[in-house]
Amino acid sequence: MADNRTHLTRRTAIKGxxxxxxxxxxxxxxxxxxxxxxxxxxxxxxxxLCPEQFTMLSRIADLIIPETDTAGAxxxxxxxxxxxxxxxxxxxxxxxxYVAGLDGIDMRARGAGAxxxxxxxxxQQMALLRALDKEFFAEHSTDPFFGVLKKMVLFxxxxxxxxxxxxxxxxxxxxxxxPCVPMADDSHAWFWSQHNYAL
Amino acid sequence: xxxxxxNTIMPSEVSNDFxxxxxxxxxxxxxxxxxxxxxxxxxxxxxxxRNVTHRQDYVTEGKAAWEMPYAGQIxxxxxxxxxxxxxxxxxxxxxxxHFFVNDRENPYATPxxxxxxxxxxxxxxxxxxxxxxxxxxxxxxxxxxxxLDGHGADWPIRYKDLAPWYDHxxxxxxxxxxNEGLSQLPDGVFQPPFPMNCVEKDIKKNIEAxxxxxxxxMGRVAHLTEPTKEQIALGRSRCMNRDExxxxxxxxxxxxxxxxxxxxxxxxxxxxTVTDAIVDSVIYxxxxxxxxxxxxxxxxxxxxxxxxxxxxxxxxxxxxxTQIMLNSTSERFPNGIANSSGALGRxxxxxxxxxxxxxVFPGHQDMYDAGRRGGGLYLPxxxxxxxxxxxFLRGFGYQGGAYRSSWSRGNNTPGIGIDFKAELQRPGPWIxxxxxxxxxLPDERNRVRLSKKNKDSWGMPxxxxxxxxxxxxxAMFDAIAADAEELMxxxxxxxxxxxxxxxxxxxxxxxxxxxxxxxxxxxxxxxKFNQAHDVPNLFVTDGSAMTSxxxxxxxxxxxxxxxxxxxxxxxxxxxxxx
Ligand SMILES: Cc1cc2nc3c(=O)[nH]c(=O)nc-3n(C[C@H](O)[C@H](O)[C@H](O)COP(=O)(O)OP(=O)(O)OC[C@H]3O[C@@H](n4cnc5c(N)ncnc54)[C@H](O)[C@@H]3O)c2cc1C
Numbered sequence: 117m118a119d120n121r122t123h124l125t126r127r128t129a130i131k132g133x134x135x136x137x138x139x140x141x142x143x144x145x146x147x148x149x150x151x152x153x154x155x156x157x158x159x160x161x162x163x164x165l166c167p168e169q170f171t172m173l174s175r176i177a178d179l180i181i182p183e184t185d186t187a188g189a190x191x192x193x194x195x196x197x198x199x200x201x202x203x204x205x206x207x208x209x210x211x212x213x214y215v216a217g218l219d220g221i222d223m224r225a226r227g228a229g230a231x232x233x234x235x236x237x238x239x240q241q242m243a244l245l246r247a248l249d250k251e252f253f254a255e256h257s258t259d260p261f262f263g264v265l266k267k268m269v270l271f272x273x274x275x276x277x278x279x280x281x282x283x284x285x286x287x288x289x290x291x292x293x294x295p296c297v298p299m300a301d302d303s304h305a306w307f308w309s310q311h312n313y314a315l
Numbered sequence: 316x317x318x319x320x321x322n323t324i325m326p327s328e329v330s331n332d333f334x335x336x337x338x339x340x341x342x343x344x345x346x347x348x349x350x351x352x353x354x355x356x357x358x359x360x361x362x363x364x365r366n367v368t369h370r371q372d373y374v375t376e377g378k379a380a381w382e383m384p385y386a387g388q389i390x391x392x393x394x395x396x397x398x399x400x401x402x403x404x405x406x407x408x409x410x411x412x413h414f415f416v417n418d419r420e421n422p423y424a425t426p427x428x429x430x431x432x433x434x435x436x437x438x439x440x441x442x443x444x445x446x447x448x449x450x451x452x453x454x455x456x457x458x459x460x461x462x463l464d465g466h467g468a469d470w471p472i473r474y475k476d477l478a479p480w481y482d483h484x485x486x487x488x489x490x491x492x493x494n495e496g497l498s499q500l501p502d503g504v505f506q507p508p509f510p511m512n513c514v515e516k517d518i519k520k521n522i523e524a525x526x527x528x529x530x531x532x533m534g535r536v537a538h539l540t541e542p543t544k545e546q547i548a549l550g551r552s553r554c555m556n557r558d559e560x561x562x563x564x565x566x567x568x569x570x571x572x573x574x575x576x577x578x579x580x581x582x583x584x585x586x587x588t589v590t591d592a593i594v595d596s597v598i599y600x601x602x603x604x605x606x607x608x609x610x611x612x613x614x615x616x617x618x619x620x621x622x623x624x625x626x627x628x629x630x631x632x633x634x635x636x637t638q639i640m641l642n643s644t645s646e647r648f649p650n651g652i653a654n655s656s657g658a659l660g661r662x663x664x665x666x667x668x669x670x671x672x673x674x675v676f677p678g679h680q681d682m683y684d685a686g687r688r689g690g691g692l693y694l695p696x697x698x699x700x701x702x703x704x705x706x707f708l709r710g711f712g713y714q715g716g717a718y719r720s721s722w723s724r725g726n727n728t729p730g731i732g733i734d735f736k737a738e739l740q741r742p743g744p745w746i747x748x749x750x751x752x753x754x755x756l757p758d759e760r761n762r763v764r765l766s767k768k769n770k771d772s773w774g775m776p777x778x779x780x781x782x783x784x785x786x787x788x789x790a791m792f793d794a795i796a797a798d799a800e801e802l803m804x805x806x807x808x809x810x811x812x813x814x815x816x817x818x819x820x821x822x823x824x825x826x827x828x829x830x831x832x833x834x835x836x837x838x839x840x841x842x843k844f845n846q847a848h849d850v851p852n853l854f855v856t857d858g859s860a861m862t863s864x865x866x867x868x869x870x871x872x873x874x875x876x877x878x879x880x881x882x883x884x885x886x887x888x889x890x891x892x893x
Contacts, residue, residue, distance in 0.1 A: 179731060179732060180731045180732070180735070181735075181736050182732060182733055182736065184733055184736060184737070186740075188736070197386070201385060201388070204385070204390065205385045205388055205389075205390045205391060206390075206391055207391035207392045207395065208392075210391055242731075242732065245731055246731065249729055249730065249731055250729065252729075253729045263726070266725075266726070266731070267726045270722060270723070270725045270726060270739075271386065272386070274722040274723075274739075275380035275381060275386040275387070276380075276381050276386075277379070277381045279722075280379065280380065280381065283736075283740055284721065284722060284740065286379065287685070287686070287687075288377060288379065288557075289377070289555050289557060290555065290556040290557060290685065290686035290687060291555055291556065291686070292556060292685075292686050293509055293510065293556040293684070293685070293686035293687070293688040294684060294685040294686055295510040295511060295512035295513065295515075295684050296512055296513040296679075296682050296684065297682065297683055297684060297685050298681060298682060299680075299681050299682060299683050299742065303683065303741070303742065304740050304741065304742075305719070305721045305722060305739070305740060305741055305742040305743065306683075306685070306687075306719075306721055306742070307380075307721065307722070308687065308721055308723075309379065309380045309387055309410070309559070310387075310723065311405055311406050311407075311408050311410075311411075311561070312402070312404070312405050312406065312407055312408050313387070313388070313408070313723070315388060
């Protein structure tokens, strides 16, 4: 109910405002452009990570944000996005951190008797990631990498079109600020694009 | 674009006979251009940065994260090499970086262990494109402070001198907010305030019940909520609650030079704008004891030229203006034009900030909000208002707000997998946070000079900025933290955390004071009309004129001072006094 009302006022407000501007808003500003996030083909080879580490990254991303009734990290192309970020966005130190960090996770899997992280069972992989997550949040955590990686996976997933608009909710031009809206059982959180969000 | 655009012209077409030159097109310069052209003066507006066309050049406006090259992140190496200082600003991101300066190309120096974060925007519109739009009046508590406690010179004006100009500025700029009847934060001409959400209303009630001297109010912000006819005629319309203002706003819903003052100046037919024109110095004519014009370096081809006018308004931002003045030397003024007092470059202030607190509000779990409100709340100053605080002089206020956290709380929450994802899909806890903005005392030792060794690539000596917090600021930082914690408790919050990270000077982006106003030509640069004591046709109306910093966000005061100075200057010109 409440959401319907939001929608209506919003539409009217935007139409009015756009008319007032004499149609000078471009389609880009009104957000009628297509999706440019997942421009990479699903089976394209990774550009930064080696194939083994890319497989590992894909597995980890999938376990952190799995597919449920909505797409998961794999469904939005998070592994390719992260690989692109490592190739084009990351500093040399950051790149080294990922290579060493993924290596470290692989070593832990081997230490537990597997031939590699990727060759472990889903249960083993999940147990290891849960342990790493717990260690990261422990008071005297020494290895920040799992936190860095998890943050990147979350960023990749929720910054994608599906993450922002299907998993969460997204309003390009809200129109109004509605200060107190009753929540329904299935209300999703709003997507906010954040200023100066440090990865 | 039907007369809303700004006409920029090529330098070769510019003639020399202007009534006035305005240097800088940010908040102050835009106002100077508007007020002077509306009074019939032919004005040349000189801006060192590139031209920015309203709407057309807001290249990231409305873009969602997935429509940006790195989902809104700037390549790390580029940040490090080119934006090491600007990146400290909360508003700096890939969506906004084209409105911030490149630090590598715009160097300045600071002593070891005394950082100063100089956050700048060099383009048509200056930082009016980037500001957060909080707009508060100063009161006599502020205008009398220097005189009463002896720090800094006495302001040569009082609230009654500026009050009508605050009215004028608010009326034209469009400020939304509420009248509250507070002596320390005078009421004004406001459009309807943004609404508070349920949590904010509760917190307001709780805080005001616990402290009779404190009020939590909706911030007064330069967003149109009910545009006037004049604003609509300028092509502006009401705020759409995107909270992406710093990318530029095609609705013209927030005040900027591009949405408001420059279109107003332009429609008079009296404005000529030249961008990419770096003013290097003011030309001083000793025979007439007047500023006869300015020298300019072309930002692109580095060629020198000069322009003449009967009146010069310096509005290049506090430190930009100070740099120009220090660099304007002559036999009469070996240490910078209009600097017989030696006050030029001294008494640099910023606000103190960074310190604050946040907590979780336990109620209203079944409610959330919709839309992204561009302005938050304000808790006006309460220390040293009625009672004297023994720990420090002057005061501070807070900005804050309540919001339901979203997916990014996952970064700080243990968990992975199906349940974790399901949890992050729902609105998170209500968070309330607030951050202090405190007054910094004017201190002679906080100063800027021109480097004797280093010049920028346009041949201008770079600034050396030597500024630090001192005893009073440190005592105030402690009080900001302690009071924030106490307020959080009274507000009924849990999981309270106090942030003790003090922002480096500069980072509150309210730098001011380096060409201060005062009664006495021996100790101040400007008189009560922002007119240089030494050079009658030279006016300085940006933050450098500020005699004290108060604790309110200052730009509204720059607007009012500029409009007032412009009116006075035109009157003096007409009376033949200039
Ligand atoms: C992220 C952010 C948030 C802010 N929030 C607030 C807020 O909420 N409230 C508030 O009151 N203030 C706020 N501010 C501060 C506000 O932006 C400034 O106080 C205001 O813009 C100052 O106006 P100005 O005209 O003096 O300077 P500017 O707006 O900086 O404009 C100066 C102009 O002069 C030009 N210039 C400089 N040197 C030269 C030269 N040599 N020759 C020619 N041109 C030159 C510059 O390129 C620039 O365009 C904020 C600033 C930022 C960056």
